Amino acid sequence: MGSKKGRTMVEVGADGVAVITIINPPVNSLSLDVLQSLKESYDEALQRDDVKAIVVAGANGKFSGGFDISAFGGIQQGAVQQPKSGYISVEVLTDTIEAARKPSVAAIDGLALGGGLEVAMVCHARISTPTAQLGLPELQLGLIPGFGGTQRLPRLVGLAKSLEMMLTSKPVKGEEALGLGLVDAVVSSHELVNTARRLERGLQISSTPLVCIDVIEEGIVNGPKPALYKEVKAFQGLLKSDTSKSLIHIFFAQRGTSKVPGITDRGLVPRKVKKVAILGGGLMGSGIATALLLSNYTVILKEVNEKFLEAGIGRVKANLGSRVKKGQMTQEKFDKTMCLLRGVLDFESFRDVDMVIEAVIENVSLKQQIFADLEKYCPPHCILASNTSTIDLNLIGKRTKSQDRIIGAHFFSPAHIMPLLEIVRTEHTSPQIIVDLLDVGKKIKKTPIVVGNCTGFAVNRMFFPYTQAGLFLVERGTDVYRIDRAITKFGMPMGPFRLADLVGFGVAIATGSQFIENFPERTYKSMLIPIMQEDKRAGESTRKGFYLYDNKRKASPDPELKMYIEKARSISGVAVDPKFVKLLEEDIVEMIFFPVVNEACRVFAEGIAVKASDIDIAAVMGMGFPPYRGGLMFWADSLGSKYIYSRLEEWSNLYGGFFKPCAFLAERAAKGAPLLKGPGQFYMFPRITPFLIYTLLSLVLALFTLQFSPENSYGLSRDGKNPRICSVSYPQFHRVVVYLLCPKTGLSVIYGYPPKYVFKVPIVHHWRWENQDYKTALIAVLRDGH
Known part of the structure; x- marks a missing residue:
């Protein structure tokens, strides 16, 4: 047996990407040995659990010059056995590479001719260098493309161009191939493989519906028994897919949101809420009213005058009426539901309500006055909720004495459709109020998450970099519409600029100013939206924003947008950077979402969110x-904390604090640890301040004066009431921190009694260390009696 002619080599990186390199000098021609080795390498990569995706490349700067022509002579003379019909085009390329459940990217440098291009075309994406040559020159040898090129090239570049390329045997270079759609990106040689690694992260093999249809077809054509075997095989394959793992995670995470440590495990029974009052009949207020009415709550809608009240009730009617038109509600049910709604102009009807939801404009003084009035008119058991999206609840309730009843009930627009309810608690909020609102959330068919009180709470805070990152890219030369296309291709319902139009520029500016005020060191300040607003553009409501809108609200690009961008650049002093003009879609996704991940890490580290899930x-x-x-x-976590940290650190060094990775992310990256499964709920110690030193000394003195009973010592306080307890574990430092929130009664102490002085305390919440108002007491305990 002669020596093998050529081979492939597989290398698997820490990022889970397998790089398969074709090695057959001088042009990496595709001998039968190379093709067999390519199939074996693919089979190996597909079977390995640590491989998430595959990159195919050629050694020494050449992808592949095509099928090994020297084999043709042997086949023609009968000296070399011809491979069985369809082996290469079907078994190797179609059934193995193209049908792979893991995404693959061809990294094309130098040559991709004949069979080389046909191998590249069966990959799920292609990246090329600018000068790489791509073509199907088989007609020069009196042949036609034989590995599927006649079928795939027309589908990628169109019939006319594919005929030209095949009939003239004329190759195209990488730059032209990008314009034709033959490749997905063009980068320099030294960036080729790394870019291919990043590109594969954006690919999703969403073939589950097709697999289902395929299995059904099998049963129709060949009967149930073969179909059952095929069904089992398909099920087992899909069970290991990234998509299935992701959706199963969401399934359990959604069911875990109603379990709040230290709140739902207290045995508290939710009180019955029958009548709910809503202040404000705008889009949010009317949407909230609709959601409550659909679950048979009696609703009082208050407005400031008859005109606004009539408009608010009209919006509720329209919301319910659309359900009648769609066949989701009968006219009889519509009439009965509307009977549950009552409009008022004063607070007199609030004397027997069980819950109030304030949904007026984001104005602090107005909300403060409203809550002062609510305290006067509402019964003592009434839940006092605000639908604010950014304002600190402590500030809203500053003029009241009922801060234990104040809670955030943040709905998302449109409130009667969006499934999330963000329940925002302060350090004063009673656990009973939280349990009550969790119950209401479930009854109106919302998924509730309990979060802490800060600017923007959880959702708006972690997503405030979303639009800011888009503005950063635009000012440096990335096209607005390319950004939105990349983000929607990634899977979002709309990109940052289409979202800004939908929300409205007024809201975007008001919300942005809150974040600039509270987080000045990590916000990107662009004048683009204010400049557009000054020119009477407000987004979809005025039919002009980043897009133009017709009578049916259909969006289309606006050629005048460039003028505003140029003006914003001149104010910011930012010049167009050529590399941002041609930014890869994968880089766009990362530069938009990595700052969002970074802020989400802060939200988690500060305890604003109880669980990462x-x-x-x-x-x-x-x-x-x-x-x-x-x-x-x-x-x-699928990308890895190390990778995200390294990219943010790189951008931070180049462009400043907007991209600076937070301490939590840095710590996880240093350990190579995931973000979802970190030990403890908080990972940073507070600054040692005179306040903390004084608090610690006070606690030490208090401990000497208290008599502990180890058997039932989970809730001791000076006034005999169980205080609100907060605990933070530091397994990496082998210690536990416990602190108590009793601003009215002063010092309170909690004590758990496991062996060796290790405190075991149920977690209720983790408040931000920076806010001194929250810190009444702090106990630091070392492990094992130290």
């Missing part, structure tokens, strides 16, 4: 993050 649900249900990617944190 809650962040995934918040992203999916609040912002439309694609569920088949598992949510924001799950998706981030």
Whole structure:
């Protein structure tokens, strides 16, 4: 047996990408040995659990010059056995590479001619260098493309261009191939493989519906028994897929949102809420009213005058009326539901309500006055909720004495359709109020997540970099519409600029100013939206924003947008950067979402979100993050904390603090640890301040004066009431921190009694260390009696 002619080599990186390299000098021609080795390498990569995706490349700067022509002579003379019919085009290329359940990318440098291009075309994506030559020159040898080229090239570049390329045997270079759609991106040689690695992260093999149809067809054609075997095989294959893992994670994460440590495990029974009052009949207020009415709650809608009240009731009627038109509600049910709604102009009807939801404009002084009035008119048991999306609840309730009843009930627009309810608690909010609102959320068919009180809470705070990152890219030369296309291709319902139009520029500016005020060191300040607003553009409501809108609200690009972008650049002092003009879609996705992941890490580290999986649900249900990617944190873990940290650090060094990775992400990256499964709920120690030193000394003195009873010592306080307890574990430092929130009664102490002085305390919440108002007491305990 003669020596083998050529081979392939497989290398699997830490990122889970297998790079298969074709090695057959001088042009990496595709001998039968190479093709057999390619199939074996693919089979190996597909079977390995640590391989997530595949990159195919050629050694020494050449992808492949095509099928080994020297084999033709042997085949023609009968000296070499011809491979069985369809072996290469069907078994190797179609059934193995093209049908692979893991995404593959061809990294094309130098040559991709004949069979080389045909191998590249069966990959799920292609990246090329600018000068690479791609073509099907078989007619020069009196042949036609034999590995599927006649079928795939027309589908990629169109019939006319494919005929030209095949009949003239004329290759195209990488730049032209990009314009034709033959390749997905063009990069320099030294960036080729790394870019291919990044590109594969954006690919999704969403073939589950097709597999289902295929199995059904098998039963129709060949009968149930073969179909059952095929069904089992397909099920087992899909069970191991990334899409299935992501969706199963979302399934369990969604069911876990109603379990809040220290709240839902107290045995509290939700009180019955029958009548709900809503202040404000705008889009949000009317949407909230609709959601409540659909679950048979009695609703009072309050407005400031008859005109606004009539408009608010009209919106509710329209919301319910659309259900009648769609056949989702009968006219009789519509009439009965509308009977549950009553419109008022004063607070007199609020004296027997069980819950109030404030949904007026985002104005602090107005909301403060409203809550002061609510305290006067509402009964003592009434839940006082605000639908604010950004304002600190402590500030809203500043003029009241009922801060234990104040809670955030943040719905997402449109409120009667969007499935998420963000329940925002302060350090004062009673656990009973939280349990009550969780119950209401379930009854109106919302998925509730309980979060802490801060600017933007969880969803809006972690997504505030979403539009800001888009503005950063635009000012440096990336096209607005390319950004939105890349983000929607990634799986979002709309990109940052289409979203800004939908929300409205007024809301975008008001919300953005809150984040600029509270997080100035990590916000990107662009004047583009204010400049457009000054010119009477407000988004979809005025039919002009980043897009133009027709009578049916259909969006189309606006050629005048360039003028505003140029003006914003001149104000910012930013010049167009050529590399941003041709930014890859994968880089666009990363530069948009990695700052979002970074802020989500802060939200988790500060205890604003109780569980990282809650962040995934918040992203999916609040912002439309694609569920088949598992949510924001799950998706981030698929890329790896090290990779995300390194990219953010690189951009931070180049462009400043907007991209600076947070301490939590840095710590996870240093350990190579995932974001979802980190030990403890908080990973940073507070600054040592005079306040903390004073608190610690006070606690030490208090401990000497208290008599502990180890058997039942889970809730001790000076006034005999169980205080709100917060605990944070530091397994990496072998210690536990416990602190208590008793702003009215002063010092309170909690004590758990496991062996060796290790405190075991149920977690209720984790408040931000920076806010001194939350810190009444702090106990630091070392492990094992130290």
